Amino acid sequence: MMGEVEKTFIGGLHEQLTEEKVIDESQLDPDFPxxxxxxxxxxxxxxxxxxxxxxxxxxxxxxxxxxxxxxKCCQFGLKKYTLGTxxxxxxxxxxxxxCPADLNPAEVMIALRHIAVREGIIPPFVKTAATxxxxxxxxxxxxxxxxxxxxxxxxxxxGIDDPAFGxxxxxxxxxxxxxxxxxxxxxxxxxxx
Amino acid sequence: MVxxxxxxxxxxxPNRYPGVEYAVRWxxxxxxxxxxxxxxxxxxxxxxxxxxxxxxxDTWLLLAARNLVLAQDDRRQVLTVCNxxxxxxxxxxxxxxxxxxxxxxNRILAQIGKxxxxxxxxxxxxxxxxxxxxxxxxxxxxxxxxxxxxxxTAKAKRPLKNIRVAAHYGCHYLRPTERTTFEDPNDxxxxxxxxxxxxxxxxxxxxxxxxxxxxxGVRSHIVELANSLTQDKCENxxxxxxxxxxxxxxxxxxxxxxxQKSFSKDGLPVMHISQLQALAMGIDPISLGFDTxxxxxxxxxxxxxxx
Numbered sequence: 001m002m003g004e005v006e007k008t009f010i011g012g013l014h015e016q017l018t019e020e021k022v023i024d025e026s027q028l029d030p031d032f033p034x035x036x037x038x039x040x041x042x043x044x045x046x047x048x049x050x051x052x053x054x055x056x057x058x059x060x061x062x063x064x065x066x067x068x069x070x071x072k073c074c075q076f077g078l079k080k081y082t083l084g085t086x087x088x089x090x091x092x093x094x095x096x097x098x099c100p101a102d103l104n105p106a107e108v109m110i111a112l113r114h115i116a117v118r119e120g121i122i123p124p125f126v127k128t129a130a131t132x133x134x135x136x137x138x139x140x141x142x143x144x145x146x147x148x149x150x151x152x153x154x155x156x157x158x159g160i161d162d163p164a165f166g167x168x169x170x171x172x173x174x175x176x177x178x179x180x181x182x183x184x185x186x187x188x189x190x191x192x193x
Numbered sequence: 194m195v196x197x198x199x200x201x202x203x204x205x206x207p208n209r210y211p212g213v214e215y216a217v218r219w220x221x222x223x224x225x226x227x228x229x230x231x232x233x234x235x236x237x238x239x240x241x242x243x244x245x246x247x248x249x250x251d252t253w254l255l256l257a258a259r260n261l262v263l264a265q266d267d268r269r270q271v272l273t274v275c276n277x278x279x280x281x282x283x284x285x286x287x288x289x290x291x292x293x294x295x296x297x298x299n300r301i302l303a304q305i306g307k308x309x310x311x312x313x314x315x316x317x318x319x320x321x322x323x324x325x326x327x328x329x330x331x332x333x334x335x336x337x338x339x340x341x342x343x344x345x346t347a348k349a350k351r352p353l354k355n356i357r358v359a360a361h362y363g364c365h366y367l368r369p370t371e372r373t374t375f376e377d378p379n380d381x382x383x384x385x386x387x388x389x390x391x392x393x394x395x396x397x398x399x400x401x402x403x404x405x406x407x408x409x410g411v412r413s414h415i416v417e418l419a420n421s422l423t424q425d426k427c428e429n430x431x432x433x434x435x436x437x438x439x440x441x442x443x444x445x446x447x448x449x450x451x452x453q454k455s456f457s458k459d460g461l462p463v464m465h466i467s468q469l470q471a472l473a474m475g476i477d478p479i480s481l482g483f484d485t486x487x488x489x490x491x492x493x494x495x496x497x498x499x500x
Contacts, residue, residue, distance in 0.1 A: 059418065
């Protein structure tokens, strides 16, 4: 089962790297480390390739996802390969705790997600969560069954009928539009304010 | 000085585990420790770090700052009950310490008539106003530090005799350590101490500080991968002979609860530390909303009654 997961979600990084034995310069983006810095990652060039990050990564125990390899690809500027790995990091920050170069690989993964989204690689659940936020003010969709239980427990109703709720939605809408996040994620038709 | 708080329940608790909300209110309220804590109707999502912090930091900071402004204007500390809310809001207060970031945020917040400054420090010395960042707290840490373990023991009318509890802390309660942490991230003790204060036994198990698997969008993206991490944890917990799993994070709770459903075995009951505390303080279990949990808490409740 994990083999399937690997193929679909880490974009077959390993196979691609071994199949195309020669990687010519046209595939390298020398500005890639700079781009990662722009989105809040530290300088990937400081990586010593010690492998501590991979050793403590809970995901790398399960699938062929090696933090160190991804950082190495970032150093080379192999943008195409690294962007395929964007969403499997659990951001547990164990790599950060064990990194002797103080690189914080988890933040590099987050920078890669930023870049991937700007290249149009947007997983559906990001759209769902963002849509829920602009519709309900929360990223989890209210559930009528739960609403019933809330009533039984004597808890207040969730938003929607509350007069304060309309204000929340309006304000969230204004902020999301101000940063153009709605256009970035492709949910502009959901923002009514 | 006694602190005053404002509840920040986030998204998962009110919409998936209302029993946790009930338990927290009960423990904090008149029946329990009678703390000065109130609601605020205008909080939005924190916003969730796995989505917003991962895709656009500017939007994330703005939305988090909006929530912080509401607490700032109330002059109250934000009481989070979720590791995700804690990580998101705490990190935002740190980003906003940078005057440049704060200015950028405030220029946009002006559009909705809000301004983040931090909380003015009350002091008579000098005329210059000094601002402190809005304080973001976690339920577990408030219980251990502000309420105190002795008070928890004193209120535990029905101590959890012979109940073996496996504590799960969750990544964002502990890491990254570049931000201020409440306790040693390599040897956290607060949940264990609260369990013991309630009369239970906190069992040690292998890889206690490991991730539940849900964070960072892994659960939303590849549920099989997240579940296989949870399975490892559950095997270790079962090997230690625990009766239930207790966590301080509703997202870890959701992951343990849902993942165990996909395994062949029955699974161990999972609950939030506030629910366990409420049980020890003598609440009627019917109010804890265990019917919204996938793994039944029946086995634990029977053992509690001494059956």
